[in-house]
Amino acid sequence: MKLIVIGSGNWGTVLTKLFSKKNTVHLWTIDEAEAQFIREKRESPLLSNFKISDSTIVEAKFASPIDPEDIVVVAIPSRKMEELILEFKTHGYHKFIFVNASKGVEHSTLRTTYETVSSHLPEVKFANLSGPTIARELAEGLPAKAILASDDVSLLLQLRDILDNDLLKYEFSRDVVGNELAAAMKGLIAIAVGISDGLGFKTNVFGLIITYGLWEFETVMKFLNVPTQTVYGIAGMGDLITTCISENSRNRTFGKYLAQGFTLEEALKKVGMEVEGVSMAKTIRKLAQFNLSIPLVSCITRIIFDGVEDIRKELLDTLNSIS
Numbered sequence: 001m002k003l004i005v006i007g008s009g010n011w012g013t014v015l016t017k018l019f020s021k022k023n024t025v026h027l028w029t030i031d032e033a034e035a036q037f038i039r040e041k042r043e044s045p046l047l048s049n050f051k052i053s054d055s056t057i058v059e060a061k062f063a064s065p066i067d068p069e070d071i072v073v074v075a076i077p078s079r080k081m082e083e084l085i086l087e088f089k090t091h092g093y094h095k096f097i098f099v100n101a102s103k104g105v106e107h108s109t110l111r112t113t114y115e116t117v118s119s120h121l122p123e124v125k126f127a128n129l130s131g132p133t134i135a136r137e138l139a140e141g142l143p144a145k146a147i148l149a150s151d152d153v154s155l156l157l158q159l160r161d162i163l164d165n166d167l168l169k170y171e172f173s174r175d176v177v178g179n180e181l182a183a184a185m186k187g188l189i190a191i192a193v194g195i196s197d198g199l200g201f202k203t204n205v206f207g208l209i210i211t212y213g214l215w216e217f218e219t220v221m222k223f224l225n226v227p228t229q230t231v232y233g234i235a236g237m238g239d240l241i242t243t244c245i246s247e248n249s250r251n252r253t254f255g256k257y258l259a260q261g262f263t264l265e266e267a268l269k270k271v272g273m274e275v276e277g278v279s280m281a282k283t284i285r286k287l288a289q290f291n292l293s294i295p296l297v298s299c300i301t302r303i304i305f306d307g308v309e310d311i312r313k314e315l316l317d318t319l320n321s322i323s
Contacts, residue, residue, distance in 0.1 A: 005027050006072060007076040024057065026059060027058045032059075035058050078105065108283070112176075114180060133146050134248050182233075182240075187243060188297055198256035251276065253271055
């Protein structure tokens, strides 16, 4: 069995180091140039001073074959997921263990990674890894807990043993799609906290946003048939709160830049990494036709996309209108 991690960003690099404590890990990069950089530096281009184990094999993706018993952990931006899945098919890999460590959905259809993998690679065994897991905290040696979700109980037991490490521990769930949807949705609320931070507000307003945001998070999740247990689990509410309060959250950072006067494009460029909440905001706008009661989320989508002139007034008026 090989353990392969695809994605050399913050999350993929951190997972590689955690999993390499008990396994020989292959870290797959986007191309050979990036692989060569990491082999020489033993660190990610994005996460400096975080060293990768000398035992880790760093190579361009698909440099080694994938066997049916191999575990492939995918930690790439969700917008690139279907492209990668089609690459598996092109290389003739139809049967292996796929662990999705990315947070996001296909935003025009709300199709999750599990649903996309199942449609293209029906023989693949699938599990989803999500939860309140800020990569930089784990990189600093701080503990976290995540959800491993799969409809295959034996796979969960197998992954628990193989992916075991001293920092990242796991709960189990069989609600694969619900955990994926919850992980994609929570970024919007963190953007709202970031906007309030950028406006100079502090914990009084943060508390309001997280409370009202959680109500609306639950409203959308129920509409999408996500069970209450998932909504209030660590991959739902737990991840939402963590993303809101962490200053390392890219969604929160993006919101802060918006409040400071940067345009959508400028704020995304300053963050420099994928901001999943922005993509999700486009999808949530489409749900407005179903008359869901989500005034805070609707306010955030207006601030992101409509060039609101007085962001402070827009946010405060919305918060004060909710009861």
